[in-house]
Amino acid sequence: GAGVSQTPSNKVTEKGKYVELRCDPISGHTALYWYRQSLGQGPEFLIYFQGTGAADDSGLPNDRFFAVRPEGSVSTLKIQRTERGDSAVYLCASSLTRSNGELFFGEGSRLTVL
């Protein structure tokens, strides 16, 4: 596609439920990033993929969070046993090369845990 696509754009769930957020990066972009952003704050790094492998998952807050990118393109962020504190906008970004490293962001998935 022309840009980074994220679905769903909005997700409301109840505490304790399981959630999956999907990211479809720009075609050919090998690097894919997940961030989450709370109101009035900067994006907080969660995980970075280079191809199919997670090159850096140091930002995942705990073992309830997991992400995959099985074919090196689409990625899914999975959150188990959601908590109210997980409510945020989850941003996905992709980039093509390392030299400039410009990130192209999707519009985000707004997660609300009631």
Added chain:
Amino acid sequence: GQNIDQPTEMTATEGAIVQINCTYQTSGFNGLFWYQQHAGEAPTFLSYNVLDGLEEKGRFSSFLSRSKGYSYLLLKELQMKDSASYLCAVMNNYGQNFVFGPGTRLSVLP
């Protein structure tokens, strides 16, 4: 550890010049980026500095001093549409990871 600091909010007048500062301490350094984010929208790329000095791009310029861990974004001839949050981000060479600062919310007044 990694730490990026920016002022929380700034206000300026249409047509004026504003400088948004960013200081950083990161594990390795492979470039500094500025992004613009309008309310409710995704961040968009503005500039990239990897060497010391000033990079100019139209009304926007960005400066970097690696020895001081300091950067600024300079916006000239401010327009109302420049009201947004400005995010400073550092790419560390440890994991090619981008660490973002808290963002500076700029309000441009008529």
